[in-house]
Amino acid sequence: MTGPPAPSGSSAGAGLSPRQRRNISRGVQYAVFVVLAALVVSLADWAAIREHFLDMKVAENLFPEIFTIALKNTVIYTVSGYVLGFFLGLVVALMRLSSAAPNRWIALVYIEVFRGLPAVLVFILLGLAVPTAFPGIRFPFDEYGVVAIALGLVSAAYMAETIRAGLQAVPRGQMEAARSLGMSYSRAMITVVIPQALRIVIPPLTNELILLFKDSSLVFAIGVTSATSELTKFGQDIATEYADSTPLLLAGATYLLITIPLSIVVRRLEARQAKAR
Amino acid sequence: MAHAVEIRDLHKSFGALQVLKGIDFTVDPGQVVCVIGPSGSGKSTLLRCVNLLEEPTSGQVVVDGVELTHRDVDIDAARRRVGMVFQQFNLFPHMTALENVMIAQRRVLKRGRAEAERVAMENLEKVGVAAKRDAYPAQLSGGQQQRVAIARALAMSPALMLFDEPTSALDPELVGDVLTVMRKLAEEGMTMLVVTHEMAFARDVADRVVFMDGGVIVEDGPAEQVIGAPQHERTRSFLRRVLDPTHTDV
Numbered sequence: 345m346t347g348p349p350a351p352s353g354s355s356a357g358a359g360l361s362p363r364q365r366r367n368i369s370r371g372v373q374y375a376v377f378v379v380l381a382a383l384v385v386s387l388a389d390w391a392a393i394r395e396h397f398l399d400m401k402v403a404e405n406l407f408p409e410i411f412t413i414a415l416k417n418t419v420i421y422t423v424s425g426y427v428l429g430f431f432l433g434l435v436v437a438l439m440r441l442s443s444a445a446p447n448r449w450i451a452l453v454y455i456e457v458f459r460g461l462p463a464v465l466v467f468i469l470l471g472l473a474v475p476t477a478f479p480g481i482r483f484p485f486d487e488y489g490v491v492a493i494a495l496g497l498v499s500a501a502y503m504a505e506t507i508r509a510g511l512q513a514v515p516r517g518q519m520e521a522a523r524s525l526g527m528s529y530s531r532a533m534i535t536v537v538i539p540q541a542l543r544i545v546i547p548p549l550t551n552e553l554i555l556l557f558k559d560s561s562l563v564f565a566i567g568v569t570s571a572t573s574e575l576t577k578f579g580q581d582i583a584t585e586y587a588d589s590t591p592l593l594l595a596g597a598t599y600l601l602i603t604i605p606l607s608i609v610v611r612r613l614e615a616r617q618a619k620a621r
Numbered sequence: 622m623a624h625a626v627e628i629r630d631l632h633k634s635f636g637a638l639q640v641l642k643g644i645d646f647t648v649d650p651g652q653v654v655c656v657i658g659p660s661g662s663g664k665s666t667l668l669r670c671v672n673l674l675e676e677p678t679s680g681q682v683v684v685d686g687v688e689l690t691h692r693d694v695d696i697d698a699a700r701r702r703v704g705m706v707f708q709q710f711n712l713f714p715h716m717t718a719l720e721n722v723m724i725a726q727r728r729v730l731k732r733g734r735a736e737a738e739r740v741a742m743e744n745l746e747k748v749g750v751a752a753k754r755d756a757y758p759a760q761l762s763g764g765q766q767q768r769v770a771i772a773r774a775l776a777m778s779p780a781l782m783l784f785d786e787p788t789s790a791l792d793p794e795l796v797g798d799v800l801t802v803m804r805k806l807a808e809e810g811m812t813m814l815v816v817t818h819e820m821a822f823a824r825d826v827a828d829r830v831v832f833m834d835g836g837v838i839v840e841d842g843p844a845e846q847v848i849g850a851p852q853h854e855r856t857r858s859f860l861r862r863v864l865d866p867t868h869t870d871v
C-alpha cells in the first residue's frame with residue numbers, strides 16, 4: 345500500500361478502531377446465540393422428542409393423504425378464497441375512491457367490519473349462524489363454498505386497502521391522459537390505471553396469499569369431514585388418534601413447503617420494484 | 622365562419638381561489654395561438670378547461686361547434702376531437718410506444734387491429750420515432766416520449782391540439798426535436814393552442830399570442846405585435862424578464 349497512513353487508529357479514545365468495536369459487538373451476539381442454543385439442546389428430552397415428534401411409524405400413516413387430501417384442500421380453500429377476495433377487494437377499493445359518497449361509506453364500513461372481526465368468527469357466523477337464520481340458503485359446494493366465501497370476505501377487506509393504495513399511487517396524469525383521448529372513467533380505469541396499480545401491489549397481495557394459506561386452517565370452526573379436512577385439521581386428527589405429535593410437525597412442514605417459496609417470490613418482486621424505481 | 626374554439630366569460634375557482642376571472646377568446650381553424658404568462662397566471666387551467674379536464678365554474682366553452690359546457694353533452698365523445706399533450710408526457714408506462722398510440726383507437730374509436738396499427742405507424746413516422754415502436758416509455762428519452770405522446774394524440778384525428786408546456790420537462794438539447802414536430806404540424810394546418818415559454822417558437826410559428834396574468838387576458842394580438850411591440854406594461858415587464866438571460870427564474 346502506498347496511500348497515506350490510515351487515520352482510523354488515531355481517532356478512537358479507548359484505543360479501538362470502529363472496525364474492532366464492531367467485531368467485538370458481533371462476537372458478543374454470536375456468543376449469546378450459541379449459549380441459548382446449547383441451553384435448549386441440553387434441556388430437551390431427546391428420546392421423548394424422537395418418540396413424539398419424529399415417529400416414523402406414525403409418519404407413514406400420513407402418506408399420501410397429507411398431499412392428496414389435506415394439502416389439496418388447503419390449496420382449494422386458499423385459492424378460491426383469494427380469487428373471491430381479490431375481485432371483491434378490487435370492487436371495494438374502487439368504491440372507496442368513488443366520487444359518490446354512499447359508495448365510499450359502504451366501502452369504509454365493509455373494510456372496518458371485516459378487518460375488525462376475528463376471521464374465526466366470520467367462519468362460525470357463515471357456517472352456523474347463516475344457515476340457521478336463512479334456512480332456505482344453501483352454499484354452493486357445501487364446505488368449499490362456505491370457506492371460500494368466509495376467506496374471501498375477510499381477505500377482501502385487507503386487499504381493498506392495499507389495492508386502494510396502489511390505485512392512488514398511479515400518477516393523476518395517467519387518468520387525465522386517458523380521458524383526454526376520449527376514454528370514459530371506467531374505460532380509463534380498466535385499461536390504464538388498474539393494470540399499473542396491480543403491478544405496484546403484487547408483492548403485498550402475494551403476502552396476503554401467504555396469510556390466507558394459514559387462515560384456511562380456521563375451517564375447523566365449522567366442522568369438516570375427513571374428505572374436506574385441510575392440513576391443520578388433518579394433522580390434528582391423526583395426532584389425536586396416535587397420541588403423537590409427528591403429524592403436526594409434518595403438517596407444519598407442508599405449510600412451509602408452500603409459504604417459503606412464496607416469500608422468496610415476494611422478496612424477488614420487491615427487489616425488482618426497488619430497482620425499477 | 623365557425624370558430625375552432627370559442628371561450629366566453631370563463632371563470633374557474635378552486636375553493637376560494639379564483640384562478641380564471643373572465644376569459645374571452647377564440648381560435649380559428651388552422652390557427653396557432655400561443656399562451657404566455659407568468660407562473661400561476663392560470664395558463665394550464667385555461668387549457669384544461671378547453672377539454673374539460675377542469676370543470677369551469679361558469680362561462681362557456683365551444684369546440685368545433687359543440688358547447689362542451691352544456692350539461693347534455695357527451696364529454697367523452699367531445700374529447701376525441703381534442704388532442705392534448707402534457708408537460709410530463711403521461712405516456713402509459715405499461716405499454717410500448719406502438720400500443721400507446723393504438724390503445725385509444727382500439728378502445729374508443731373501435732378501430733380494428735390492422736387499421737389502428739397502420740394509423741399508429743403513420744403518426745410515429747411523422748414524429749420521427751417509428752424505429753422505437755416496440756420500446757417502453759422508460760426506454761425512451763424525454764424528447765422521444767413527448768413525440769410518441771404527440772403521435773398518440775394525432776392518431777385520434779383531432780380537430781384541435783392542446784399543448785401545455787410540451788418542452789418544459791426536456792433537456793435543452795432535446796427541445797428542438799419536439800418543436801420541429803410542432804412546426805411541421807402548424808404548417809400542415811393543424812389548429813393549435815400552445816402554452817409555452819419558448820418565445821422564439823411563439824414569435825415564428827404563432828398566428829396570435831395571448832398574454833395572461835392574474836387570471837385574465839392582458840393582451841391578445843398578432844405574434845409580432847404582442848412579443849415585438851407589446852402595448853401593456855405588464856406584458857413588457859414579463860417579456861423583459863423571460864428574454865433577459867440574466868433572469869432564469871421564469
Ligand SMILES: Nc1ncnc2c1ncn2[C@@H]1O[C@H](COP(=O)(O)OP(=O)(O)OP(=O)(O)O)[C@@H](O)[C@H]1O
Nearest residue numbers: 635638640658659660661662663664665666667786
Ligand atoms: N387542482 C387545483 N386545486 C387547487 N388549486 C389549483 C389547482 N390547479 C391549479 N391551482 C392553482 O391555480 C393557479 C393557476 O395554476 P395554473 O397551473 O393554471 O398556472 P400556470 O399559469 O399554468 O402556471 P405555470 O406556468 O407554473 O404552469 C395556481 O395558483 C395554482 O396553485
Ligand SMILES: [Mg+2]
Nearest residue numbers: 664665666786
Ligand atoms: Mg402550467
